[in-house]
Amino acid sequence: MEYVEVLLPTVVVAIIFFFVIRALFNADRNEREAQAEVFEEHGINSAPTANSAKSTEEKREDTTSNSSDKANNE
Structure with a gap:
């Protein structure tokens, strides 16, 4: 027990x-x-995949880093 x-x-x-x-x-x-x-x-042809979400996130990071680089250069 x-x-x-x-x-x-x-x-x-x-x-x-x-x-x-x-x-x-x-x-x-x-x-x-x-x-x-x-x-x-x-x-719609296909549902969004994890890769497309990742590429969207990478694009956001690129634009964020580009804008911060421009601010640093000025």
Whole structure:
């Protein structure tokens, strides 16, 4: 009985963790499916990818560094 008392909290937390993570994955999958349907309905070729988001971020950094360089040169 001692072993059950010691291990029970860990097992309960592990089970809760499993269901939370599973719910997150299901929500993400459902969101991606809904997004794909919207893109399909509006005739958009493809959804934005991580690479396009990264390139957008890089463009922002480039313009920020360019404006700060101009300010330093003046």
